[in-house]
Amino acid sequence: MSIVNDIYPFDSQRVILREVGLRDGLQQVRKYPSTVGKVAWISQGKNAGLRHFEVGSFLPPKRYPQFADVRDLINCVNEIDEVFSSVLVMNERAIADAVKTNVDELVCVVSATEEHSQANMRRSQSDSIDLVRAANNARKFSGRKRVIVAAIPMSFGCSISGEVPKQAVLNLAASCLEAGADAISIADTVGFAAPLQITDLARDVVKLCAKVPVIIHLHDTRGLALANAAAALDVGINIIDGAVGGLGGCPFAPGATGNVVLEDLVFLCERMGFRTDIDLQKLIDIRQILAREMPDEILYGTLARAGPPPRIYWGS
Amino acid sequence: MSIVNDIYPFDSQRVILREVGLRDGLQQVRKYPSTVGKVAWISQGKNAGLRHFEVGSFLPPKRYPQFADVRDLINCVNEIDEVFSSVLVMNERAIADAVKTNVDELVCVVSATEEHSQANMRRSQSDSIDLVRAANNARKFSGRKRVIVAAIPMSFGCSISGEVPKQAVLNLAASCLEAGADAISIADTVGFAAPLQITDLARDVVKLCAKVPVIIHLHDTRGLALANAAAALDVGINIIDGAVGGLGGCPFAPGATGNVVLEDLVFLCERMGFRTDIDLQKLIDIRQILAREMPDEILYGTLARAGPPPRIYWGS
Numbered sequence: 084m085s086i087v088n089d090i091y092p093f094d095s096q097r098v099i100l101r102e103v104g105l106r107d108g109l110q111q112v113r114k115y116p117s118t119v120g121k122v123a124w125i126s127q128g129k130n131a132g133l134r135h136f137e138v139g140s141f142l143p144p145k146r147y148p149q150f151a152d153v154r155d156l157i158n159c160v161n162e163i164d165e166v167f168s169s170v171l172v173m174n175e176r177a178i179a180d181a182v183k184t185n186v187d188e189l190v191c192v193v194s195a196t197e198e199h200s201q202a203n204m205r206r207s208q209s210d211s212i213d214l215v216r217a218a219n220n221a222r223k224f225s226g227r228k229r230v231i232v233a234a235i236p237m238s239f240g241c242s243i244s245g246e247v248p249k250q251a252v253l254n255l256a257a258s259c260l261e262a263g264a265d266a267i268s269i270a271d272t273v274g275f276a277a278p279l280q281i282t283d284l285a286r287d288v289v290k291l292c293a294k295v296p297v298i299i300h301l302h303d304t305r306g307l308a309l310a311n312a313a314a315a316l317d318v319g320i321n322i323i324d325g326a327v328g329g330l331g332g333c334p335f336a337p338g339a340t341g342n343v344v345l346e347d348l349v350f351l352c353e354r355m356g357f358r359t360d361i362d363l364q365k366l367i368d369i370r371q372i373l374a375r376e377m378p379d380e381i382l383y384g385t386l387a388r389a390g391p392p393p394r395i396y397w398g399s
Numbered sequence: 400m401s402i403v404n405d406i407y408p409f410d411s412q413r414v415i416l417r418e419v420g421l422r423d424g425l426q427q428v429r430k431y432p433s434t435v436g437k438v439a440w441i442s443q444g445k446n447a448g449l450r451h452f453e454v455g456s457f458l459p460p461k462r463y464p465q466f467a468d469v470r471d472l473i474n475c476v477n478e479i480d481e482v483f484s485s486v487l488v489m490n491e492r493a494i495a496d497a498v499k500t501n502v503d504e505l506v507c508v509v510s511a512t513e514e515h516s517q518a519n520m521r522r523s524q525s526d527s528i529d530l531v532r533a534a535n536n537a538r539k540f541s542g543r544k545r546v547i548v549a550a551i552p553m554s555f556g557c558s559i560s561g562e563v564p565k566q567a568v569l570n571l572a573a574s575c576l577e578a579g580a581d582a583i584s585i586a587d588t589v590g591f592a593a594p595l596q597i598t599d600l601a602r603d604v605v606k607l608c609a610k611v612p613v614i615i616h617l618h619d620t621r622g623l624a625l626a627n628a629a630a631a632l633d634v635g636i637n638i639i640d641g642a643v644g645g646l647g648g649c650p651f652a653p654g655a656t657g658n659v660v661l662e663d664l665v666f667l668c669e670r671m672g673f674r675t676d677i678d679l680q681k682l683i684d685i686r687q688i689l690a691r692e693m694p695d696e697i698l699y700g701t702l703a704r705a706g707p708p709p710r711i712y713w714g715s
Contacts, residue, residue, distance in 0.1 A: 245709070274701075275708060277670030278629040305708060306663035306701035307670070310626035313594040340701050347622035354593030354623070385590075385622035385656050392591065392621060393561070 086228040087265040090135070090167050090187060091296040091322055098352040098359050099322045100345060101135040101298065102128055104373075105156065106171055107342055108330030109139075109149040116376035118152040122159050123372050128327075129166055131365035136160045137169040137190065137324075141177035157186045169232070173204060178218050182225035188232055189222065190268070191215045193259055195237040195252050198244040199272075203236070212258050219263025232298065233259030234268040238284060240275030249284050256288055266296040268324070271311060274304025274340070278314035286318040300324040301343040302331070303383065308343035309351050316355055323348060327369045329383030344384035350392065363391045402544040403581040406451070406483050406503060407612040407638055414668040414675050415638045416661060417451040417614065418444055420689075421472065422487055423658055424646030425455075425465040432692035434468040438475050439688050444643075445482055447681035452476045453485040453506065453640075457493035473502045485548070489520055494534050498541035504548060505538065506584070507531045509575055511553040511568050514560040515588075519552070528574050535579025548614065549575030550584040554600060556591030565600050569607055582612040584640070587627060590620025590656070594630035602634040616640040617659040618647070619699065624659035625667050632671055639664060643685045645699030660700035662686075666708065679707045 091099060105121060116124070125136055138160060139153030153170060160168035169188035172178045181189050193211040194200035200208045215233050222229045237243075238252045256267045269288055271281075281299075289297050299315045301308040301324065312323055325348045331341025346366045352359045367387045374382060386392075407415060421437055432440070441452055454476060455469030469486060476484035485504035488494045497505050509527040510516035516524045531549050538545045553559075554568045572583045585604055587597075597615075605613050615631045617624040617640065628639055641664045647657025662682045668675050683703050690698060702708075 242709070274705065277667060278626075278633075279671050303701060304705045305666050306625055306660065307629075307667055309622055310594075310629040310667065313623075313626040313629065317594075340704060344622065350621050351593060351623055351626060355595050385619060388656060389590065389620045393558070 086187070087230045087296060090230050091266060093294075093296075095321070096358055097321065098316070098357040099135060100133065100348060100352070100359055100361065101137060101169070101322065101324045102133050102326065102345060103137040103300070103324045103342060104326030104328070104330040104345070106137040106139050106150075107324075108326040111332035112149070112330070112377050113379040114377055115149040116373070118155055120372055120376035121152065121156055124327075124369055125156065125159050127365065127369045127372060129163060131369070132359070132361040133366070134165060135167050135169065137171070140171035140173060141180040142173065154184055157184050161185050161187070172214070172218060174206075174214070175217055178214070178221045182221045182229070185227065186229065188230040189218045190232045190234050191218050191259075191264070192234050192236060193255055195235050195247045195255065196241040196244045199237045199241050202243060208255065212255075212262050215259050215262040215264050230265045231263055232266045232268050233262075233264035234270055234298075234300065235259075236270045236272040238269040239271040239280050240273070242273045242275070249287060252284060253287055253291055256291055260292070260295060266298060267292055268298035268300050270300035271302055272300075274302045274307065276301075276311050277307055278310050281311045281314035282318050285315050285320055289319050296322055298322040298324060303329055303340040303343050309347060312343060312348055312351055313355065316352065316357065321357065323352075327366060328373050328380075330373065330380065340383055346386045347384050350386055367391070402503070403546045403612060406546050407582060409610070409612075411637070412674055413637065414632070414673040415451060416449065416664060416668070416675055416677065417453060417485070417638065417640045418449050418642065418661060419453040419616070419640045419658060420642030420644070420646040420661070422453040422455050422466075423640075424642040427648035428465070428646070428693050429695040430693055431465040432689070434471055436688060436692035437468065437472055440685055441472065441475050443681065443685045443688060445479060447685070448675070448677040449682070450481060451483050451485065453487070456487035456489060457496040458489065470500055473500050477501050477503070488530070488534060490522070490530070491533055494530070494537045498537045498545070501543065502545065504546040505534045506548045506550050507534050507580070508550050508552060509571055511551050511563045511571060512557040512560045515553045515557050518559060524571065528571075528578050531575050531578035531580050546581045547579055548582045548584050549578075549580035550586055550616065551575075552586045552588040554585040555587040555596050556589070558589045558591070565603060568600060569603055572604055572607055576608070576611060582614060583608055584614035584616050586616035587618055588616075590618045590623065592617070592627050593623055594626050597627045597630035598634050601631050601636050605635045612638055614638040614640060619645055619656040619659050625663060628659060628664055628667055629671065632668065632673065637673065639668075643682060644689050644696075646689065646696065656699055662702045663700050666702055683707070
């Protein structure tokens with residue numbers, strides 16, 4: 084029932100980059116981009132070589148107007164066969180809504196700490212694992228093959244409850260797999276991780292997951308997102324979330340920088356010897372769309388300033 | 400004749416951070432900070448726990464007014480015994496001037512490529528090694544113990560001539576040691592390095608240098624400075640240059656970000672298990688001085704925005 088191997092084909096020489104700006108990037112912006120702007124963002128992203136887009140969350144549009152057009156964006160992403168759409172599902176209602184669409188991937192959130200789970204989802208960790216189970220059941224009868232990702236925020240430390248024992252994350256990941264997840268995403272939601280923490284946890288998650296894809300989701304809150312990405316690559320994670328311009332913020336990390344900057348991540352991966360199949364200049368050009376649609380947002384990143392590096396410092 | 404073990408005492412649990420903003424940070428700024436401002440910067444830096452300041456370059460003050468007060472700054476740094484002053488010396492005249500002062504350290508530049516050497520110093524690589532020799536001789540008769548650092552810009556790739564063979568850097572480092580250098584600094588002047596290049600070269604430089612201290616100098620031109628610092632720490636380099644606010648630019652990397660952000664570097668080191676003996680908030684407070692003195696400069700860095708992390712995510 085799953086198409087996980089189509090969406091995340093294993094290739095040890097290649098890094099798959101997921102653009103999560105349309106979802107995670109829009110949580111705190113002052114002015115929401117128009118649907119037309121988002122479509123341009125996706126189209127230019129495809130044009131640059133991106134194949135994975137997290138386009139929104141199924142939430143009440145009155146409270147979350149930034150995701151009101153999530154169905155349109157799923158359709159926009161899915162126009163091309165090899166490009167995949169993903170949505171966040173935070174409750175049973177969202178799952179029911181999601182499986183009525185052509186979305187390729189459902190991301191269920193299972194917080195690494197009970198405290199964050201309650202604050203973020205108003206739901207216990209145990210209930211969140213039930214949500215993975217519910218998503219797994221729902222997709223079976225939905226007439227379309229889809230992937231279930233279990234995302235574990237605060238995997239590297241929690242801004243509410245403090246340190247997170249590695250074993251707790253491993254146990255959660257195991258429970259999510261048992262509940263039907265096809266892929267595990269470990270997230271440094273508030274930028275507490277440093278390379279040592281990344282290698283320590285990521286190595287064990289990769290081992291636990293065996294052939295199940297592991298995604299890493301990094302925020303640059305304290306400047307270490309790229310260093311952490313390098314550490315993750317070192318231990319065999321080759322699916323990484325990012326957002327053009329480092330868009331995004333988190334209600335639990337006020338004042339902080341957002342997601343790891345996707346264009347800088349491309350340079351890191353290529354310089355570390357991995358293919359990304361992404362055209363860096365075309366990716367950088369997406370910033371113009373973001374600047375036009377969200378004039379109040381700071382766009383982060385260094386490559387947009389310095390320009391793509393000379394070919395000689397690029398992948399092969 | 401050297402005090403290298405006083406200035407760079409070996410401690411595998413500790414990282415020594417060198418503030419190079421007063422020298423490397425001022426190469427491209429629009430308005431130069433006042434001497435009073437620089438003194439405040441140094442004083443607040445000491446207060447934060449910094450012990451190493453690169454305060455300028457002995458160059459003709461008419462052409463390089465930003466370094467006209469270098470002697471005052473050496474005196475300011477040296478007011479406390481355990482704080483060390485460093486200057487760049489680009490020619491014989493500079494060496495003669497430097498050894499008349501109380502400066503603790505002379506940094507001689509030996510470019511990794513002949514092309515950059517000519518463009519930057521109007522001097523061949525071979526002549527640059529002679530400069531190390533000259534500095535070594537001059538300090539012997541200067542009535543004060545001093546350290547000679549040989550700094551090798553473009554060690555990880557050159558914006559003029561392209562890729563730099565590792566062996567070329569190793570040969571240069573060996574020649575510098577032979578010429579009397581007490582420490583070797585390898586520099587990613589234009590931000591071409593990625594973690595793999597860092598570990599590859601740094602590991603061999605550390606091996607070559609044996610008990611001789613190795614410094615790494617990183618620019619964040621393409622966002623990888625902190626990732627590269629982590630890689631350097633991994634292979635045993637524990638003396639790292641940086642600048643508060645990521646100040647600095649390079650005439651050979653137009654539009655690019657400057658030095659690695661010192662305050663973010665502190666967080667990286669502490670999270671990787673090294674002591675820095677630096678008070679992060681006090682370090683961050685230096686940015687106010689920089690903003691006042693150089694209102695046109697962008698101050699980079701994430702920790703100043705996010706605030707110091709909770710104690711639990713800090714070094715012991």
